[in-house]
Amino acid sequence: MDEKRRVAAVWLPHWPVERLYRADRRTRGKVQAPKAPLALAAPGQGGVRVTACNRTAAAAGVAPGQLVPDAMTLCPGLELRAADFAADRAALKRLALWCGRYTPWTAVDPAGIGEEPDGLMLDISGCDHLFGGEAALVADLQKRLHGFGLTVRVAVASTPGAAWALARYGTAPAFILLPGDEAAALEKLPVAALRLDDATVDGLMRLGLKRAGDLYGKPRAPITARFGRHVAQRLDEALGFAREPISPLRPPAPFRARGIFAEGLTRTEDIEEAVRLLAGELCRLLAHERRGARRLELTLFRADGEVTRLFAGTAAPSHDALHLARLFREKLAQAGDDFDAGFGIEAAMLAALATDTLAPAQDRFDAEGADAEALAQIIDRLGARLGHERIVRLEPRASHIPERAVVSVSAVRGATPAMRGWRAQVEEQMAAALAGSLARPIRLLARPEPVEAVAEVPEGPPRIFRWRRVTHRVTRAEGPERIAPEWWRRGERRTRDYYRVEDAEGRRFWLYRDGLYLRDTEGPRWYLHGVFE
Template identity: 60%
Template sequence: MQGEKRIAALWLPFWPIERLYRDLGRRHPELLERPRALARAGAGGLRIMACDNRAKASGVEQGQPLPDARALCPSLEVHPADSKGDREALQRIARWCIRYTPWTAADPVGRDGEPDGIFLDITGCAHLFGGEDALLREVRSRFEGLALTIRCAIASTPGAAWAVVRYGPHAFSIIAPGGEADALRDLPVAALRLDKPTTSGLMRLGLKQAGDLYGKPRAPIAARFGADVSRRLDEALGFEREPISPDRPDVLYRASLSFPEELTQIAHIEEAVLRVADGLCKVLLREQQGARRLELLLFRVDGEVTQFQAGTGRPSHEAAHLARLFREKLAQAGDDFDAGCGIEAIALICVVVEPLSPMQGGFNENEAHLHDLERFLDRVSNRLGRERILRLEPRSSHVPEGAVADVPALNGITPAMRGWQMHTQEHRASMMGGTMLRPLRLLRMPEPVDVVAEVPEGPPRIFRWRRIAHRVVRTEGPERIAPEWWRGNKQQTRDYYRVEDSEGRRFWLFRDGLYFRDNEAPRWFMHGVFE
């Protein structure tokens, strides 16, 4: 059963109006006793966008002009519709449903063009809640606690689940694998997620139920209504695949924890994070994987989800370290952290993982210090921001300012970072071959200097930098660096000199251009200082 593809479709038939009155009714309880509706501008003026059962009993219908609705129900309580707010709130509810399965997504089709449902891919997840029946009871209880009306159906295809949950006779249904054709047979053709013109056209031809399309020649139907009719029917019956694409990255490893009583204190939440991190790290160690980027989801009782993100510079499977990163995130939130009425579940998700590399411990103190430094960088980067703590990464370039680049410290050991060893070896080889040593400290931008040289292309003898004159007593060079023409650089040929002044200070200067080749009077620049 766990290997069978199973999809749960949730439908919130009164979602827009219940979302509004869930908060409004707390402040004005008397409004809950009146017929309620939402209206928005449409053809010919304001029209009813959603209404509750009391309004429907009085004859109010969706799409009806507001004056006609008020004539049928004078006590109708009307508020403006907020379609954008409804979509955003539905996305939050879909994230809240991650507690049941990592694969959740708001229904992109909805009904009458307005999203009002959620898809859950519960393949391999239902047994964690005691089976599909127990899962349905859990979902029903949770949404009733949120004061939201819900219908739910489980089937082997999204199309069948969508059809049964909206047009089926029962609010909660489970379609056995392979029973999709029988379940859809007596449902109207609108249950196949077809647009209104196509639905009306099929009904005029006498094809009023989905079962009426079974076995019918497809060519005439496709010629008149397009390929959507056959495609939607095949998707519902399982002959054509229909993947669910959540608006989230793939979940590689995940651990969750539910609580019999809600957590409201930060200390209790931190302890729960440590416990769930310990369970996740045991799985990572068994798989020889390390976490690089993680998300912590805190599921509140009121249906909201609080999310925190953290990253590491190297793959990690240390529960205490990962928990500390999120403990600092909670502390950083401070008074802005809102647990609502309490946290009823948490989930820790690995968004990015990398294989663990073997490390030798106990023989080299430098390795231990490096490990401590990396953990410190993780904490500081997550506290101050990923883009604020940088490290240098080598680049394949002989031009000094292009030989390294600033990258976030949490980028970890990239292939370019592994080039440091080759970079160092080449540097040492150049020293043995007589090439000049380069300074460790470079100026952010080369600064112009005034130079007096013995001959036009000779080394400097006197130079002025930052209004101070320096008399050169020793020089070494030049080191010539040609422009990287293959990169499209427009720089000129440079001749670098290492010089020492009369007070023992050493500098790195270069002449930009060659006499009688690049320009008539090349300029000199200061590029670095030796410590």
């Protein structure tokens, strides 16, 4: 058993019904739980059955699993509503995400095999000291969930199985089990506390094995032969002899900073200041590990149990606290009136979801290093304001065809080996220009546009061409610059002859003839590919 591991199991015995009160309170203000008996029902084996009920109905004898006619006989004034399992699961998942204020390792905990979930599982290992100990953490969790109008039972143990059993079958609404006491605590609990299905529980009870302690020391071979391996497995998991992992809803970030506020933050300025402090703490962690943040997540926990998440990315690894805080300032400003702090932000967490190694860089006497950092920061700010998918840069590709020579990539992706080939490509073009090759326009059309052209000789430059219903008379022409497709592209055999031409008004264009007269079966066609500024 890992005695350093501590797991908190949260059970919400009246969750589906109390979720309705919670939804009503959010939309119409404070709504008290009705004193009249209320139950939820859904189709089941043999007819419509009760799935959940409130305390008043339970006091009258109504219980989950009963047929509705039987429940109505026990409680004639019972109010029935249709169960909505999908809404219950979605709301419980949001509640589990809200519990991320206590630990990043949270998950929805099922009630049992084949049943709808009605609880949460929190791995609080190493987190309790942030709240003053396990008892203080459990008390704070219970207080806040009670404030949401939920009935809650919490148990803390070294294994998920023991915590689950004590939360549902223990006698206290809050229980903290010391490491190593699992066997004594589970000994007198019913075998159902081992998370076994109803058929297995009934079979064990017929054999006289009514409590978990009755299984201690019993030969496992006969039990396994009759009920399967899951009985021994569940017992070993609860006692700590077998490892039971918890799969969190969201993978925990290795670098994160969190803050809890005595009073809820409602003003945007206060939230921005809190983010700045969290960014400073996070960047100290990153700098210690020589890492830079590439993708960040800001989680704001509202007092009403809702969670708001904001994301930001960086073009280059960074542990500049002011820069990272400025990105979320842009996010908050972009949200504007759509950002709702509710009754206040009571906790916040800033996490680096993705990081890169930030190698030490030698200071330079020129401005190249500073310019690169400033460019990365302006890309980050534009991406936070406009969206990173809208900030792109051009990256060279190994192709002589102009429209294939570059491709748009995300500017946040950072430099790639192809990006570092820009200098060689520019030097190659400059050498070609000095050697007498034709200069190319900086601005190209999105795709070559067909034109009607007339040339004096078949293989010569155009003298008149018509583009976008406007006729241009060519006074000067340079070329051709012949470009052939790559040899491995078998479907493309047509050769292009590019010309740089100037019309009578002094406007310059970049045209090409697609195909050769004597070689290609189809006649050559003319296209305009770019315009010189």
